[in-house]
Amino acid sequence: xxxxxxxxxxxxxxxxxxxxxxxxxxxxxxxxxxxxxxxxxxxxxxxxxxxxxxxxxxxxxxxxxxxxxxxxxxxxxxxxxxxxxxxxxxxxxxxxxxxxxxxxxxxxxxxxxxxxxxxxxxxxxxxxxxxxxxxxxxxxxxxxxxxxxxxxxxxxxxxxxxxxxxxxxxxxxxxxxxxxxxxxxxxxxxxxxxxxxxxxxxxxxxxxxxxxxxxxxxxxxxxxxxxxxxxxxxxxxxxxxxxxxxxxxxxxxxxxxxxxxxxxxxxxxxxxxxxxxxxxxxxxxxxxxxxxxxxxxxxxxxxxxxxxxxxxxxxxxxxxxxxxxxxxxxxxxxxxxxxxxxxxxxxxxxxxxxxxxxxx
Numbered sequence: 001x002x003x004x005x006x007x008x009x010x011x012x013x014x015x016x017x018x019x020x021x022x023x024x025x026x027x028x029x030x031x032x033x034x035x036x037x038x039x040x041x042x043x044x045x046x047x048x049x050x051x052x053x054x055x056x057x058x059x060x061x062x063x064x065x066x067x068x069x070x071x072x073x074x075x076x077x078x079x080x081x082x083x084x085x086x087x088x089x090x091x092x093x094x095x096x097x098x099x100x101x102x103x104x105x106x107x108x109x110x111x112x113x114x115x116x117x118x119x120x121x122x123x124x125x126x127x128x129x130x131x132x133x134x135x136x137x138x139x140x141x142x143x144x145x146x147x148x149x150x151x152x153x154x155x156x157x158x159x160x161x162x163x164x165x166x167x168x169x170x171x172x173x174x175x176x177x178x179x180x181x182x183x184x185x186x187x188x189x190x191x192x193x194x195x196x197x198x199x200x201x202x203x204x205x206x207x208x209x210x211x212x213x214x215x216x217x218x219x220x221x222x223x224x225x226x227x228x229x230x231x232x233x234x235x236x237x238x239x240x241x242x243x244x245x246x247x248x249x250x251x252x253x254x255x256x257x258x259x260x261x262x263x264x265x266x267x268x269x270x271x272x273x274x275x276x277x278x279x280x281x282x283x284x285x286x287x288x289x290x291x292x293x294x295x296x297x298x299x300x301x302x303x304x305x306x307x308x309x310x311x312x313x314x315x316x317x318x319x320x321x322x323x324x325x326x327x328x329x330x331x332x333x334x335x336x337x338x339x340x341x342x343x344x345x346x347x348x349x350x351x352x353x354x355x356x357x358x359x360x
Contacts, residue, residue, distance in 0.1 A: 003031055006360040011038035012227035013142055014024055017177040021150030023360040024143065025272070028260050032275030033217050035255040035357065036205075039139045043254075044345070046207055049132050052125055053175035056095045056118075066097075066126065069155050071326035072108040073098065074172055080179075086329060090254040091281075091347055096174040097129060105167055108323075112167050115324065116233070118337045133173050134204055136296045137164045143203065143258065159320075161300035170322060171201075178214070181282055190281035195344035198274040199297065200325045203264035207294040213286045215257070215293075216246040218276040235336040246278070248354045252338060263299065263321055269308030 006027045008020060027034035057064075069076040069239060078094040098104045105115030117126040144158040163169065178193045193214060208215065251256065265274035282288045300306070300318045307315035 003355055004079050005031060005033055005035060005355045005357050006356075007017065007037050007357060007360045009038045010040070010139070010142055013146075017142075017146050017258040018177070021146035021148070022338070023150075025150035027360070028264075030273065031217065032260040032265075032273035033249065033277070034258055035252055036139065036143065036258055037255050038096065038356060039328050040255070041139065041254055043134065045135065048128065049207065049294055050133075050209060050292060052097070052128050054119060054292065055125065055263045057093060057175060059118070059120055063118070067116075067118055068095075069096070070102070071330060072106050073102070073104055074170065074322055074326065075102045075111075075117050084326065085326050085340060087201060087345060089191055089196065091179040091191070092180060092279075093179070095173055095177075096172050098172055099130065099164065099169060101126065101129075105170065116191070129173065132232045133171075133296070135163065136173070137162075137171070138189045139256065140203060140205060140296070140298050144206075147264075147272075148167040151271075158300070161304045162298065165300050168303060169304055170299040170318060171268070172297045172299070174295050174297065176279075176291075176293045176295065178279065180289045182225065183284070186282050186284055186286075186288055192280050193291070194279040196276055196278040198264065198265075198276050199261040200321045201261040201297040201299045202267070203297040203298045204259050204261055205298065206257040207296075208257060209292060210251050210253060211287050212291045212293070213248070214279040214282065216278055216280055217249050217259075218246055229344050231330060246280075249277075250354070252357060253291065261297075263293050263306055263318070266306050266313045266316065267308055269310040269312040271308075 004024060005010040008027065010020065010022045024034065063078040064079060065087065067076045067079045075096045075098050078096075080090045080093050083092055083094070084090045095100075100113070101117035103113045105112050117123075140157070141162060144162065145155050148157040149155050161173075164171070181190070196218070200243045236286070251257075259275045259277065260272050262274045264272050270332060279291070299322065302317065302322070304318045305315055306318065306321070307313065
């Protein structure tokens with residue numbers, strides 16, 4: 001039987017925020033994944049976001065290589081060649097921007113590099129992307145406010161750390177692209193398009209397109225090595241979740257998909273579960289065309305100290321989480337066939353059932 005995923009409405013937020021907070025905490029304590037409805041982001045705006053995201057990935061590789069992925073700002077282009085050097089596969093491509101495009105605050109030098117929006121994409125891409133980040137961030141702040149109330153904390157607990165206009169704001173809007181696969185490829189047993197992992201941020205808000213299948217989750221409350229992974233800030237590229245079962249979670253019309261990251265698991269002493277997820281290859285009955293998704297990785301200001309009241313996990317800063325993740329990623333480059341890659345992209349359990357989606 002599939003895991004239960006709650007749809008939590010944000011309607012009438014001010015009068016219902018305590019109720020919403022209780023629902024969010026309940027979902028986050030178990031699966032760590034939930035769906036949000038009545039979020040206020042119009043469907044046509046989301047459709048345009050996918051069009052704009054696709055326009056960035058459609059740039060020629062000769063142009064995109066001028067904006068290489070930066071470990072110090074966690075923005076830029078991760079092309080198929082780049083990711084193959086880490087994963088051993090050519091199944092995933094990514095483009096990431098922050099409030100300054102591919103510029104912004106350099107975590108290594110602690111200096112602002114200012115704006116750097118690719119001129120090839122035009123001012124309209126920049127203006128829309130900033131607007132879409134702001135609209136998504138508004139939803140994020142509501143979720144965090146309600147979560148704080150549900151945890152028994154002051155409702156403003158997260159406000160300062162998630163100031164979108166702070167020069168230290170490292171939150172990222174990305175687009176993931178998974179190339180189409182042929183029937184012949186699908187008939188062969190394929191590795192996951194994206195390996196099983198937990199996000200290192202505090203919260204991820206994910207936009208998916210109807211018909212794009214593949215997202216699978218393993219509830220954080222059931223992962224066999226969850227605490228060890230959370231304790232390692234670089235676990236996305238170091239560890240592999242040892243899940244007993246994977247549950248499919250496809251797009252639900254009108255809803256945003258949200259998951260808890262390692263940062264929030266740390267901040268709550270492990271009460272809220274950082275959820276492990278992956279993107280599997282298409283099955284023979286699935287849509288085999290290109291798959292796109294847009295995640296908003298919400299991180300607190302780089303100087304923010306993250307530690308729960310019980311101090312179950314070592315105190316880290318937001319900068320530490322980004323830096324250690326970057327180091328782990330870089331360490332995997334050009335080491336094909338190593339133990340991590342074998343586990344991440346070859347050893348996997350097939351999903352056994354779809355999620356049971358219910359309204360909270």
